[in-house]
Amino acid sequence: MPSVNIAIGAILTMLTMAAVTPAAADHKPEHTLKLHHFLGPKSIAHTKMLEPWAKKVEEESEGRIKIDIFPAMSLGGSPLQLASQVRDGVVDIIWTLNGYTPQLFPRTEVFELPGVHTNDIVATNLAMQELFDEWLSDEYDGVKVIALHVHAGQGIQMRDTPVRSIGDLGGKQMRIPSRTGAWIIEALGATPVGMPVPDLPQALSTGRVDGALIPWEIIPPLKIEELTEYQIEGPDSERFGTATFQIAMNQGAYDSLPPDLQSVIDANSGDAIAKDIGAVWQESEDIGIAVALADGNEHIVLTEEEMAPFRDAMAPIIDRWIEEVGEKGIDGQALLDAARAAIAKHSTAM
Missing domain, CATH: 3.40.190.170 (Bacterial extracellular solute-binding protein, family 7)
Structure with a gap:
């Protein structure tokens, strides 16, 4: 019977290899x-x-x-x-x-x-x-x-100050995400405070900043609704630049x-x-503002008349950017025109 046992053992070994080896190879990542x-x-x-x-x-x-x-x-x-x-x-x-x-x-x-x-x-x-x-x-x-x-786009989110005019931001400390955000806040009469967004909850809770330029989507993960009372944007969801x-x-x-x-x-x-x-990001905006409203915050949507002075104050930022990138050898005006044309084309195509 030894030969039979050997044969059975060989078959079992082959079946085990067939059952395990290829499957393992199929599922083991190469990278x-x-x-x-x-x-x-x-x-x-x-x-x-x-x-x-x-x-x-x-x-x-x-x-x-x-x-x-x-x-x-x-x-x-x-x-x-x-x-x-x-x-x-x-x-x-x-x-x-x-x-x-x-x-x-x-x-x-x-x-x-x-x-x-x-x-x-x-x-x-x-x-x-x-x-x-x-x-x-x-x-x-x-x-x-x-x-x-x-x-x-950047909404204005404030701890305890409603914003309906540029004057409402005067002297406020505002978190910004980038240098373009800093230019916007400076143009609106406030002081920019740069920091990564994960640092914002502590800055709001301690009063290091009075508000922030951030979109609505970040409200739920950072619990911004508990640290602010007002979310402000322009008509038709117009924002103050983007990131x-x-x-x-x-x-x-x-x-x-x-x-x-x-x-x-x-x-x-x-x-x-x-x-x-x-x-994904548009859906998350809707969720974010809904969370703020459910917590009792006020969503301020500026009228066209209220928004016009904000647009006027921010307009010189375009020329500032063109001048600064020009010093790096970049044709800022041509790039600006190309960006606007591409956005308009894809907006029309939607």
């Missing part, structure tokens, strides 16, 4: 990528944008790519270091606010200027992708840009992927996800 960002795990950016994107990439790669997401700067450093972390290969992918490192992205700032982004998030997102190769790509050496995008963001991958990490997996990343980049990102 594990680290994605780092500055907001918490309950934020809209994490749950509605980054997690679904990562899952889609993993599924379309048939499990050969795995993306581990690290929120709230859990891999170390500050939000201001995210752009350098991905360029230097400390992490593979980042999501960050360009305004945290404004010296690196002067061209992309055009979309932050008051009156350029016209409150159609999808249109502005598509315009950014359209202008990327000709106008913006020089700012992103060392990274594979997966997407550029904006949020709905630009990037999802970017280290170029070396991208280049290390085989062509078929690069194609998976490409298929989930640029125009392919710009609309989805826009829809």
Whole structure:
């Protein structure tokens, strides 16, 4: 019987290998990528944008790519270091606010200027992708840009001061996200205070700032409704400039992927996800303002007559930006015209 036992043992071994080895190989990722960002795990950016994107990439790669997401700067450093972390290969992918490192992205700032982004998030997102190769790509050496995008725009959110005129902001300390945000606040007679948005709740609670330029979507994750009484915007959801963001991958990490997996990343980049990102951020705006109203806050919508002085005060910011980027050899007027035309085109196409 020894030969029979040996034969049975051999068959069992073969069946075990057939059952385990191929399946394990099919499900073991070939490339594990680290994605780092500055907001918490309950934020809209994490749950509605980054997690679904990562899952889609993993599924379309048939499990050969795995993306581990690290929120709230859990891999170390500050939000201001995210752009350098991905360029230097400390992490593979980042999501960050360009305004945290404004010296690196002067061209992309055009979309932050008051009156350029016209409150159609999808249109502005598509315009950014359209202008990327000709106008913006020089700012992103060392990274594979997966997407550029904006949020709905900066609303004015105040601890205890209703704002219906520029004079209401006089002397106030206001958190800003970027240098363009600082220019806007200065033009409106207040003092800009720069800080990453995760630091805002403490600044509001201690009175370090009287208010902030932030969109509605950030209200729920940071519990801004508990720290403010007023949310202010212009007619037709008009805001006070916006902020630009990037999802970017280290170029070396991208280049290390085989062509078929690069194609998976490409298929989930640029125009392919710009609309989805826009829809997510617009939905999150509606949720955010609803949370504030449910907590008893007042949503002030300025009339056309009330908004006109704000527009007039912010208008010189355009010339200031054109002059400053001109010193860097950038044709700011041509870029401004191109940005406005692209946004208008995509707004019409919606």
